[in-house]
Amino acid sequence: xxxxxxxxxxxxxxxxxxxxxRAFEEEYSNPSSAHKLGRSSAEKIEKVRExxxxxxxxxxxxxxxxxxxxxxxxxxxxxxxxxxxxxxxxIITSSIEHKCILTICHFLEKEHEYEITYISPQKNGIINAExxxxxxxxxxxxxxxxxxxxxxxxxxxxxxxxxxxFKRNIKFHVDAAQSYKKIPINVDELNIDxxxxxxHKIYGPKGIGALYIRDLRETRIQPVIHGAGQEYGLRGxxxxxxxxxxxxxxxxxxTIENTFAEVKKINSLLRTQVIEIGGKINSxxxxxxxxxxxxxxxxxxxxxxxxxxxxxxxxGSACSSMNIEMSYVLREIGLNYNNAxxxxxxxxxxxxxxxxxxxxxxxxxRG
Ligand SMILES: *Cc1c(COP(=O)(O)O)cnc(C)c1O
Numbered sequence: 001x002x003x004x005x006x007x008x009x010x011x012x013x014x015x016x017x018x019x020x021x022r023a024f025e026e027e028y029s030n031p032s033s034a035h036k037l038g039r040s041s042a043e044k045i046e047k048v049r050e051x052x053x054x055x056x057x058x059x060x061x062x063x064x065x066x067x068x069x070x071x072x073x074x075x076x077x078x079x080x081x082x083x084x085x086x087x088x089x090x091i092i093t094s095s096i097e098h099k100c101i102l103t104i105c106h107f108l109e110k111e112h113e114y115e116i117t118y119i120s121p122q123k124n125g126i127i128n129a130e131x132x133x134x135x136x137x138x139x140x141x142x143x144x145x146x147x148x149x150x151x152x153x154x155x156x157x158x159x160x161x162x163x164x165x166f167k168r169n170i171k172f173h174v175d176a177a178q179s180y181k182k183i184p185i186n187v188d189e190l191n192i193d194x195x196x197x198x199x200h201k202i203y204g205p206k207g208i209g210a211l212y213i214r215d216l217r218e219t220r221i222q223p224v225i226h227g228a229g230q231e232y233g234l235r236g237x238x239x240x241x242x243x244x245x246x247x248x249x250x251x252x253x254x255t256i257e258n259t260f261a262e263v264k265k266i267n268s269l270l271r272t273q274v275i276e277i278g279g280k281i282n283s284x285x286x287x288x289x290x291x292x293x294x295x296x297x298x299x300x301x302x303x304x305x306x307x308x309x310x311x312x313x314x315x316g317s318a319c320s321s322m323n324i325e326m327s328y329v330l331r332e333i334g335l336n337y338n339n340a341x342x343x344x345x346x347x348x349x350x351x352x353x354x355x356x357x358x359x360x361x362x363x364x365x366r367g
Pocket of ligand 1: 007067068069071100148150176177198208
């Protein structure tokens with residue numbers, strides 16, 4: 001089997017696995033306990049907080065651990081807007097966000113009378129920053145955009161959007177689950193107020209992620225999980241020491257950075273071969289990360305391939321692939337149902353060798 005579904009989740013790095021096993025064995029005490037063992041775990045957790053903060057140009061005191069990017073997105077959006085309802089009830093996001101962002105927005109529309117503007121991308125899956133800026137109003141409290149789209153790999157113009165949000169004093173949230181460690185992020189340079197990341201997209205364990213919140217102590221945020229005061233009262237629950245330490249190991253590791261050029265090479269080889277067999281590239285030709293390649297192949301039964309092939313990939317995102325409904329992301333970039341059922345998302349690391357690439361295309365042509 002060849003794994004081509006890294007955008008859905010990644011395997012553990014050996015170093016992460018070692019740290020997880022060590023920490024599950026040794027760091028069993030509650031990191032909030034006052035005794036030596038608890039304090040020692042708490043210190044290690046703070047080091048990871050520092051590592052994560054440092055990696056995005058933030059302060060340690062601005063990082064909250066969550067169960068992953070979905071929870072981080074919930075805390076960022078619901079937490080901020082519901083605690084600041086007097087500032088206005090208009091939110092801008094895009095129509096190709098991760099499903100969890102769209103679900104949060106639908107909830108706010110339905111239960112809390114928020115007005116949401118969903119910006120559609122251009123045909124290449126890239127959002128036009130001008131469209132976002134034009135949609136900004138006096139009562140806009142939050143703009144939320146993903147950095148990289150999880151189905152297409154398109155890179156969104158967060159720098160331009162962030163600059164305008166800063167000018168107008170609108171909070172700016174970025175879902176960076178797919179971009180973190182693949183594209184350098186500095187929250188100050190990009191004017192990002194909140195940023196969501198997830199460990200299992202960067203070879204860390206599932207069930208842990210983080211939310212960066214600018215000036216956390218001065219920002220009004222409503223908790224999503226009320227608890228016993230952990231994480232500045234914003235996220236109750238005993239901190240999962242092993243998961244956090246495993247997350248830290250994944251953040252420090254440089255595999256993603258070091259294999260970037262190789263993945264880029266694989267991506268362009270795949271693109272050439274797709275065109276050669278008469279296929280089309282759904283991903284953009286500019287401003288994309290090489291790790292995600294969405295393609296449409298002639299007379300290809302993507303659903304059958306995804307469920308049966310030894311090349312493990314997805315139709316659209318992993319979360320929605322069990323549905324018969326077509327991917328809303330592909331619909332938003334102008335594909336119809338017939339185009340969508342011939343489309344697959346290959347998400348790559350440096351594990352795809354030339355020989356397997358050839359057998360991949362042979363298996364597609366054979367059908
Ligand atoms: C994977 C992903 C998420 C969800 O992350 P979890 O940690 O699994 O909750 C959110 N947004 C994007 C863009 C993702 O790729």
